Amino acid sequence: MSNSMSVLVLKVGGALLQCEMGMARLMKTAAEIIANGQKVVMVHGGGYVVEQQLTANQMETTKHLGLRVTPAEQMPIIAGALAGTSNKLLQGAAKSAGVVSVGISLADADLVRAIIKDEQLGMVGEVEPKNASYLEFVLSQGWMPIVSSIAMTDAGELLNVNADQAATAVAQLVDGQLVLLSDVSGVLDGKGQLLKSLNRAEIEQLIKLGVIESGMKVKVEAALEVAESMQQPVQVASWRDAAQLAALAKGEAVGTQIQA
Numbered sequence: 655m656s657n658s659m660s661v662l663v664l665k666v667g668g669a670l671l672q673c674e675m676g677m678a679r680l681m682k683t684a685a686e687i688i689a690n691g692q693k694v695v696m697v698h699g700g701g702y703v704v705e706q707q708l709t710a711n712q713m714e715t716t717k718h719l720g721l722r723v724t725p726a727e728q729m730p731i732i733a734g735a736l737a738g739t740s741n742k743l744l745q746g747a748a749k750s751a752g753v754v755s756v757g758i759s760l761a762d763a764d765l766v767r768a769i770i771k772d773e774q775l776g777m778v779g780e781v782e783p784k785n786a787s788y789l790e791f792v793l794s795q796g797w798m799p800i801v802s803s804i805a806m807t808d809a810g811e812l813l814n815v816n817a818d819q820a821a822t823a824v825a826q827l828v829d830g831q832l833v834l835l836s837d838v839s840g841v842l843d844g845k846g847q848l849l850k851s852l853n854r855a856e857i858e859q860l861i862k863l864g865v866i867e868s869g870m871k872v873k874v875e876a877a878l879e880v881a882e883s884m885q886q887p888v889q890v891a892s893w894r895d896a897a898q899l900a901a902l903a904k905g906e907a908v909g910t911q912i913q914a
């Protein structure tokens with residue numbers, strides 16, 4: 655079990671980037687957590703920004719089981735949308751909340767080892783933790799790393815990594831406590847009610863029933879991997895919910911606890 659002073663890895667989903675008030679509130683929360691003495695690493699998605707920029711370039715896009723099929727010719731736009739636009743939008747919000755940030759990607763400083771996940775998905779990456787030195791240095795300065803999910807193969811090709819999976823690798827890398835913040839208050843049951851806690855058997859059952867699907871399926875599977883490998887619960891909650899953010903700042907459990 656990690657103690658409350660361990661590194662907090664906060665993953666934020668792409669819908670946040672469409673909401674200026676949401677970004678401001680989240681960064682205020684991050685500022686409070688940092689002021690309380692805890693280190694924070696932010697990992698972000700940006701699925702909506704990717705879609706806007708592909709559409710603006712007359713490119714079509716599809717997802718397969720929650721992962722974006724990424725043809726090589728789309729990679730420059732996707733990298734720009736995630737490591738550029740999305741990352742800098744969040745840095746701007748951090749700056750105006752008084753948080754000093756360092757905007758990086760998974761491709762920096764050998765943070766992770768990245769390989770192509772499945773040829774049929776194109777340039778989609780699968781990552782595992784590699785070298786924490788750079789993150790540790792940034793954190794030691796009191797700065798907040800903001801990490802996009804763009805990675806690089808050993809041959810130097812850019813890869814598009816699902817941001818929940820990126821956050822998993824980062825949490826393992828820094829031995830951190832992982833919180834996945836989305837636009838829903840947590841994992842919901844078939845009636846839309848929040849499920850407070852889920853283990854592997856319950857997750858498998860809900861996936862089989864089709865209650866947990868698409869992006870949430872990728873998210874809970876990523877959460878479960880961390881919960882099991884690090885033997886600590888992972889929280890799935892919402893950046894939209896001010897009460898959840900306030901609880902998070904106090905170190906309380908929020909949303910759905912994914913348990914080992």
Ligand SMILES: Nc1ncnc2c1ncn2[C@@H]1O[C@H](COP(=O)(O)OP(=O)(O)O)[C@@H](O)[C@H]1O
Nearest residue numbers: 667668836837838840841842865866867869870
């Ligand atoms: N059982 C479920 N509970 C909550 N959300 C679910 C569930 N099944 C599917 N979803 C969908 O998953 C979405 C969250 O995943 P995703 O869009 O990938 O989030 P993010 O971009 O924040 O990572 C929700 O907005 C919802 O549409």
Ligand SMILES: CC(=O)N[C@@H](CCC(=O)OP(=O)(O)O)C(=O)O
Nearest residue numbers: 667668699700701721722816817
């Ligand atoms: C391979 C893959 O699916 N990559 C994602 C990366 C961004 C992401 O995960 O963004 P959200 O957190 O907003 O969903 C994508 O292209 O959308």
